[in-house]
Amino acid sequence: MWLSSLKTGLKKGFLNKDRHFLQRWPTHTKVVFFGPPNVFQDEITQRFAVDVGVPVVSMNTVLRNVVEQAGKTEEFSHSFFLRVRDMLNAGDEEGLIKEKVHTKLLRLCSQAQNGFILTDFPANVAQAETLESFRGGLNAFVHVSLPEDILVDIEENKLECADCGREYFPETIVDESLGIRIAPFMPETDGHCVDCGSTNIRSSSDPISFERELEAYKATKEGLLAFYNHFGTLVDFELKHGFEDYDNLKRKIQMNIKH
Numbered sequence: 465m466w467l468s469s470l471k472t473g474l475k476k477g478f479l480n481k482d483r484h485f486l487q488r489w490p491t492h493t494k495v496v497f498f499g500p501p502n503v504f505q506d507e508i509t510q511r512f513a514v515d516v517g518v519p520v521v522s523m524n525t526v527l528r529n530v531v532e533q534a535g536k537t538e539e540f541s542h543s544f545f546l547r548v549r550d551m552l553n554a555g556d557e558e559g560l561i562k563e564k565v566h567t568k569l570l571r572l573c574s575q576a577q578n579g580f581i582l583t584d585f586p587a588n589v590a591q592a593e594t595l596e597s598f599r600g601g602l603n604a605f606v607h608v609s610l611p612e613d614i615l616v617d618i619e620e621n622k623l624e625c626a627d628c629g630r631e632y633f634p635e636t637i638v639d640e641s642l643g644i645r646i647a648p649f650m651p652e653t654d655g656h657c658v659d660c661g662s663t664n665i666r667s668s669s670d671p672i673s674f675e676r677e678l679e680a681y682k683a684t685k686e687g688l689l690a691f692y693n694h695f696g697t698l699v700d701f702e703l704k705h706g707f708e709d710y711d712n713l714k715r716k717i718q719m720n721i722k723h
């Protein structure tokens with residue numbers, strides 16, 4: 465009797481109980497980060513990809529490759545690629561969705577086989593629906609946000625390395641009432657870019673593209689958040705300290721990610 469209850473206990477794992485155990489990442493983790501411009505999305509994406517050990521796959525790059533290569537190289541000689549190229553050139557978004565082109569391309573993309581962080585996709589609910597049909601769908605759709613005033617402040621305060629594109633922020637951005645304090649990020653005293661060593665660091669503020677990206681975000685935000693909330697994969701996170709919030713953000717994703 466005691467032996468069978470011991471065996472049952474072992475199966476339940478009582479020899480290995482650890483209350484501090486934090487679930488690991490799912491096998492083949494699939495995550496999308498979504499947010500307005502200036503929420504440090506590139507930095508967060510790159511760092512998270514390294515931490516979790518999955519590649520960053522850009523849907524825009526995948527599509528651009530098809531447009532550039534279709535019919536020109538042997539790998540891209542199949543009629544499927546020619547049709548996709550024509551649809552992309554014609555801006556036939558409806559056709560792309562109907563033929564599930566995006567997920568078909570992901571299946572063909574060797575980098576996307578064992579999990580990924582996907583960028584530039586999905587941009588709307590119809591695209592999100594097709595993505596859910598790809599290998600069980602996303603494990604987490606992470607909405608990273610900041611109040612709009614702060615996004616504008618960051619835009620006005622932005623510098624970049626002209627040689628490698630690394631972004632810098634010379635001013636502290638503070639809003640006491642919102643509990644926001646974003647520290648400056650600049651090269652050490654000598655003024656050389658931390659990534660490439662260049663001294664060619666200049667303003668990169670671009671109000672027109674900022675405005676355009678912000679409008680695109682606002683137009684799709686409610687729909688996408690409701691969609692992923694329904695699937696239980698939405699992780700909503702408001703930054704308080706810019707990229708310095710990364711560890712807290714990562715912990716929140718890990719606590720909430722769908723396995």
Ligand SMILES: [Zn+2]
Nearest residue numbers: 625628657660
């Ligand atoms: Zn640089």
